[in-house]
Amino acid sequence: MLKELKASLQQGHQTTAYPKIEPVLPDRFRGLPVLDRAKCPADCRLCLDACPSEAIGEGLKIDLGRCLFCGACARVCPSGAIRFSQDYRLSVRKREDLVLDTTALRLATALDKKSKSLFGRSLKLREVCAGGCNACEADTNVLSTVGWDLGRFGIQFVASPRHADGLLITGPVSSNMFSALKKTYDAVAWPKLVIAIGACALSGGIFRDHPEIKNGADQVLPVDLYVPGCPPHPFTILDGLLRLLGRI
Amino acid sequence: MIHNSKAIPLDTLPLVSSTVFRDAVIHAVGDGARISAFFGAPEQSLMSQAGHRGVAEKQIRLFAVLAYDASARLAILSTLIEGSYPALTPECPQAHLFERELYEQWGVLPEGHPWLKPVRFHKQYTTGQQELAPAIGVTDFFSIDGAEIHEVAVGPVHAGIIEPGHFRFQCHGEDVYHLEISLGYQHRGIEPALIGGPNKRTLHYMETLAGDTTIGHATAYAQAMEALAGCMAPPRAQALRGIALELERAANHTGDLGALAGDIGYLPTASYCGRIRGDFLNMTALLCGSRFGRGLISPGGVLFDADEDRLTRLLERLLQARKDVTCAVNLLWETPSVMARFENTGIISDEVADDLGLVGPAARASGCERDIRYDFPSGMYRFAQIPVSTWGTGDVFARAYVRWLELQRSLAFIEAQIELLPSGDISNVLRNPAPNSLAVSLVESWRGEICHVVITGAQGDCSQYKIVDPSFHNWMGLAIAMRNQQISDFPLCNKSFNLSYCGHDL
Numbered sequence: 092m093l094k095e096l097k098a099s100l101q102q103g104h105q106t107t108a109y110p111k112i113e114p115v116l117p118d119r120f121r122g123l124p125v126l127d128r129a130k131c132p133a134d135c136r137l138c139l140d141a142c143p144s145e146a147i148g149e150g151l152k153i154d155l156g157r158c159l160f161c162g163a164c165a166r167v168c169p170s171g172a173i174r175f176s177q178d179y180r181l182s183v184r185k186r187e188d189l190v191l192d193t194t195a196l197r198l199a200t201a202l203d204k205k206s207k208s209l210f211g212r213s214l215k216l217r218e219v220c221a222g223g224c225n226a227c228e229a230d231t232n233v234l235s236t237v238g239w240d241l242g243r244f245g246i247q248f249v250a251s252p253r254h255a256d257g258l259l260i261t262g263p264v265s266s267n268m269f270s271a272l273k274k275t276y277d278a279v280a281w282p283k284l285v286i287a288i289g290a291c292a293l294s295g296g297i298f299r300d301h302p303e304i305k306n307g308a309d310q311v312l313p314v315d316l317y318v319p320g321c322p323p324h325p326f327t328i329l330d331g332l333l334r335l336l337g338r339i
Numbered sequence: 340m341i342h343n344s345k346a347i348p349l350d351t352l353p354l355v356s357s358t359v360f361r362d363a364v365i366h367a368v369g370d371g372a373r374i375s376a377f378f379g380a381p382e383q384s385l386m387s388q389a390g391h392r393g394v395a396e397k398q399i400r401l402f403a404v405l406a407y408d409a410s411a412r413l414a415i416l417s418t419l420i421e422g423s424y425p426a427l428t429p430e431c432p433q434a435h436l437f438e439r440e441l442y443e444q445w446g447v448l449p450e451g452h453p454w455l456k457p458v459r460f461h462k463q464y465t466t467g468q469q470e471l472a473p474a475i476g477v478t479d480f481f482s483i484d485g486a487e488i489h490e491v492a493v494g495p496v497h498a499g500i501i502e503p504g505h506f507r508f509q510c511h512g513e514d515v516y517h518l519e520i521s522l523g524y525q526h527r528g529i530e531p532a533l534i535g536g537p538n539k540r541t542l543h544y545m546e547t548l549a550g551d552t553t554i555g556h557a558t559a560y561a562q563a564m565e566a567l568a569g570c571m572a573p574p575r576a577q578a579l580r581g582i583a584l585e586l587e588r589a590a591n592h593t594g595d596l597g598a599l600a601g602d603i604g605y606l607p608t609a610s611y612c613g614r615i616r617g618d619f620l621n622m623t624a625l626l627c628g629s630r631f632g633r634g635l636i637s638p639g640g641v642l643f644d645a646d647e648d649r650l651t652r653l654l655e656r657l658l659q660a661r662k663d664v665t666c667a668v669n670l671l672w673e674t675p676s677v678m679a680r681f682e683n684t685g686i687i688s689d690e691v692a693d694d695l696g697l698v699g700p701a702a703r704a705s706g707c708e709r710d711i712r713y714d715f716p717s718g719m720y721r722f723a724q725i726p727v728s729t730w731g732t733g734d735v736f737a738r739a740y741v742r743w744l745e746l747q748r749s750l751a752f753i754e755a756q757i758e759l760l761p762s763g764d765i766s767n768v769l770r771n772p773a774p775n776s777l778a779v780s781l782v783e784s785w786r787g788e789i790c791h792v793v794i795t796g797a798q799g800d801c802s803q804y805k806i807v808d809p810s811f812h813n814w815m816g817l818a819i820a821m822r823n824q825q826i827s828d829f830p831l832c833n834k835s836f837n838l839s840y841c842g843h844d845l
Contacts, residue, residue, distance in 0.1 A: 094673060095607050101666050102611050117621065119628030119643065143539045159543060161634050218500040222525050224550030224841050225502055226631045229594075232500040236613035250498035267460055267475040267524045267844075268503055271495045297543040303461065303528035321633065322550070 106240045110339050114179070114326050121160045121175035122324075126151050126193055130172035138164035138173060144290065144297055148190075155181060155196075155319040156189040156293035156307075181319045182331025186309055189293065189317055199316055201337030206282065210256050211336050213245045216286070217255035217279065221272050222304055223262030226322040227289035231259065233325050246332055252276075257284030257315075263291035263298045264305040276312055286316040286335070288328060293317050340412045343715035344562040346569070346778035349385070349794065352417055360401065360418035365431045367405045367414065373696050373709075375413070375781065375790040376404040377437035379445045380803040381465070382419060385794065397421055397465075399445045402805075404779055404792060408714040413779055423448035433696035436811060459523035459844050464531065476505050481519050483509040488516075491826060495524045502840035510826055518821040518829075520814050525844035533804035537564065537638075537772075546633050549808055549842030554580070554587045554623075555784030556806070556842075557636035559791040562717055563780035564638035567772035567795060572718070574761035576640035581719035582653075582756050583623060583632050583641075585749035588785040589660075590619035592700075592742040592749075595837050596668050599739050602830045603680045611667035618660045625653055640766030654757050661750050668743050681736035685820035685832035688733055697816045698809045699787020700745065701836055703729045704737035711783035725752055738835040772799040786810060786839065808842030 107114065116122070128151045139147050142164055146157035151172060153164075165173045182199040183189055201207060220228050234241040235248060249255050252275045264272060276285070287308040290296035295306035308314050318331040333339045341347055355363070368374060382398040398421050405414040426449030427434040438449040440458045446465060449455070460475045482490060489510050495503035503524040509517040529548050533541060545560040546553045558580055565571055572580070597612025620630035627635035627643045635641055645653065671677050687697070692705035702709050710727040712720045728744035730737040774797050782789045787809030796802040817836045821829060 094670060098607055098611070098666050098670055102614075102663060105614050117624040117628055119626075120624065121628050121634075141539065143543045159633075160629075161543065162628075163539070217496075219496055220500070220502045220525075222527050222841070223502065224547040225839065226547070226550030226553070228500050228502065229551060230630065233613070233617055236617065237610045238614040238617050248500055252496075262525075263527065265525060265527055266472065267526050268495065270475070271503065271524070275496050291547075297540060297547060298527045298529075298532075301528045301532060303526055321547070322631065324630070 105238055107238060109326065109329065110333060116177050116179055116324065116326070120177055120179070120324065121162050123176050123178035123181055123196060124153050124158070124191060125174050125176050126153065126191065127172050128193055130170040132170055135169070137167040137169065141167040144299065151192070153191045154189055154294070155191055156186065156317060157290060157296070157299065158319060159290055159297060159321040161321070179324050179326045180330050181323065181327050182334060183317050184315065186314070186317065189319065199331055199334040202335060207337055209282065210284065214257070214336060215247050215249045215255045216257055216259045217252045217275060218248055218259045218261070219272050219275050221260060221262040221268035221292075222265030222298070223289065223291060227261035227292070230322045230325050231261065231288060231328060234329060239325060239329065241329070244333060244336070244338060252278035253280070255279050257286065259286045259288060260292050260308040260312075261288045263295040263307055264311055266303055266305060269305060269311060272311065284315045285312050286318065286332070287314045288318045289323055290319065290321045293319060296321060340414050341779065342411065343413065343711070343779065343781045344566045344717045346566040346773055346776045348773070349775045349777055352415060352777060355416060355418050357418045357420055357424045360403070360416055361425060361427055363416055364403050364405065364427055364434070368431050368433055371409070372405040372407050372414070374403060374433045374437060375406040375788065376402070376779075376792050376805050376807045377434060377441070378402055378792070378805045379420070379441050379447055380794065381445070384802050385796075399447050401441070401447075402792065404790065406715070406781070408709055411715050415777065415779070420447050423450050425450050426452040428452050428454075432694050436815065457523065459526040461523070461526055461528070475523055476521055478521060480507045480521070481509070481517060483516055487511055504840050506829075508826055508829075513825045513827065515821050515824050515826050515829070518818045520818050522814070522840060522843055525841040527841070527845065529845045530804060530806060534801055536801045536804070542637065548806060548845060549839040550631060551591060552587065552784045552786065552789070552808070552839065552842065554583045554632040554636060555782050555789050557632070558584060558718070559780045559782040559789045561636050561638045562782070563778045563791050563793045564769060564772060566778040566780065567776055567793060567799070568769040569773065570639070570767055570769055572640040573764045573767055575644070575763045576765045577718040578756050578760050579626070579641045579645065579765065580636060581723070582753050583626060583635055584782070584784070585753050586619055586623045587632060588749045589746055590616050590623070591785040592746045593619060593664055595742055595834065596671065596739060598834050598837070599681075599735070599831065600671060600677065602834050603677060605671070605674065605677050608667050608670050611663065615660055615664045615667060618656065618663070622653055622656055622660070625649065625656070637766065639769045640764070642766070644765045645760075650757050650760065654754065657750060657753060664746065671739070678736065680831065681739055682732070682734055684735040684828050685824055685835060686732070686734045687816055687820050689731070691819055692733070692816070695815050695819065696812050698812045699783070700738055700741045701813050701816050702787065703727065704741045705733035706731040711781045711788050715781050717781070719756065723752060723755060725749070735831055735835040774799045784809060786837070787813065806845060808839055810838035810843045813838050814843060
């Protein structure tokens with residue numbers, strides 16, 4: 092017992108003060124892309140050609156649902172028309188809002204009044220990994236550690252879909268997980284939410300159009316929150332969850 | 340015979356008869372070699388690109404990569420098969436999953452294979468678009484009959500935030516007589532997508548084929564491409580890769596030790612390690628912006644350099660994390676209730692570990708001295724050796740303790756590399772890959788041996804890319820470890836292996 096107390100003293104209190112205090116992210120962190128179409132040289136297609144996931148469209152638009160945040164576009168851009176900012180806030184409510192152009196990203200809005208009164212103070216989620224590579228899973232899991240203490244927001248991951256208010260889905264939805272995902276969704280009582288995490292769950296990611304996958308969660312289920320990234324930073328996920336609940 | 344991360348022209352590879360091939364593999368494994376890779380490729384695809392003679396449509400060329408740990412050599416054998424051949428598995432258990440995979444991918448029948456079930460539940464590569472894949476999870480599970488025998492089925496959706504897989508236990512009361520593991524739920528079709536590459540997507544497949552092993556698989560790929568280009572990454576890049584690989588190991592070993600503590604309800608270590616794991620991930624993010632090392636490794640070198648200031652910050656964080664993790668982990672060994680649950684649970688003997696061809700910490704915990712960093716060193720490990728950490732008891736304790744020993748040595752390695760980081764460039768421009776060649780690349784990832792085998796066509800493009808994740812070798816180890824254990828020990832045994840589902844399913 093004494094050695095545990097001693098260890099506890101040494102380890103100290105380590106829970107992030109977020110959202111009261113803004114997080115400091117690594118200087119090389121690649122967050123929200125900042126686009127400046129005016130800087131694009133005429134007929135330049137370097138970023139389109141460099142993008143591994145075909146996230147960039149004509150006229151300099153980036154589909155954050157497909158973006159891997161690899162930075163390949165910014166590296167090849169001769170004029171600095173694309174750069175990745177430190178902004179970790181990326182979550183949106185609608186698929187079309189994921190397409191970023193020169194206007195500001197329409198960040199996720201809170202649930203309607205009725206849903207908020209149901210889920211706002213206690214949200215239980217069942218996580219389903221459907222072809223995820225264990226990076227989105229790991230950075231979702233980390234939210235339950237002492238560093239983040241997700242429980243203080245009333246959000247908790249539960250073992251049974253019967254205990255859950257919704258699903259949090261990672262992975263491109265592999266064909267081999269399709270039926271298990273559907274069954275898990277069906278086992279959650281109405282009303283229920285679906286949260287999609289990471290490029291794979293948003294669009295299929297790098298695996299898009301493989302015959303072995305379904306190109307993301309919203310191809311098979313209605314999605315209420317889209318969280319971009321490959322994988323999203325834990326702060327990106329937490330920001331999305333808290334926005335959905337109207338907590339920030 | 341070749342070395343790790345070297346390429347050879349395909350036509351120098353001896354093509355032997357299937358009988359010689361079979362005998363040679365069985366004898367080599369009997370003499371202590373391990374099967375690092377064993378796979379097929381349609382002869383037509385290899386030869387048509389090479390512009391050789393026409394071959395029968397259904398001929399499949401088998402390749403076996405045998406690792407001789409003691410002499411740091413890799414033997415590569417190949418033979419041509421049409422339809423079927425006598426299975427190796429009855430005399431060489433290591434081949435068992437490879438032969439199942441061969442049958443599933445190419446329809447090559449290993450006659451007399453005792454356990455020829457689907458591996459990933461996909462269509463044969465040779466079948467047409469209209470044919471359906473087999474239904475996932477539908478197979479003839481092994482079952483036991485008798486009074487008081489019952490079956491427990493778990494998954495694919497598990498209780499925690501983990502990847503999907505199906506586990507079927509045959510139990511007598513609380514005792515598990517047999518566990519069958521049926522995977523494939525994570526199959527995303529990565530290997531077929533690599534054919535015709537490398538292209539702009541290739542590196543990202545490597546980074547996400549097992550996302551918790553981004554550095555491991557990306558390094559294996561980069562080494563293979565460098566071997567085919569006949570060029571190496573600059574020393575500074577190799578040192579930075581080494582630092583990243585050991586940070587990946589440190590993060591995952593710390594996470595595993597915490598999760599093992601969590602599985603037996605010992606919360607102090609579970610809580611502390613859960614956080615300290617994040618500290619190691621953040622060190623990787625300090626190097627390249629991504630906690631998982633996305634974007635760091637590239638064929639030819641690395642994409643991010645680290646200046647003095649960054650290295651100083653890295654070292655400061657490393658020393659603090661070492662202090663924290665030492666305090667957190669040592670609680671385990673000093674707590675009798677923890678040791679009572681760890682010791683004598685899920686034992687794998689050295690003999691079984693050798694028979695199954697286990698790799699990584701799972702093998703070293705059974706006393707097998709086997710570590711790619713030491714046996715087949717590449718990159719920075721040729722200059723900075725890391726001693727092999729072993730323990731002999733083969734139980735959950737051993738698998739936990741080996742992780743702790745390795746973690747300490749990883750941190751010492753990183754510290755030394757930071758202090759002695761070579762100067763110079765971080766990337767070389769690669770020439771085009773050599774055509775009609777084969778390259779083998781081995782990396783000791785945190786789970787164990789990663790093997791990538793690349794075969795190029797006439798234009799230097801990939802005509803075959805074989806990936807063997809350490810989990811492919813080790814899943815059977817978990818099944819065997821559960822024999823005669825209580826079913827309540829499954830979470831603990833499972834975590835002590837902590838294998839990858841997506842790395843297996845590809």
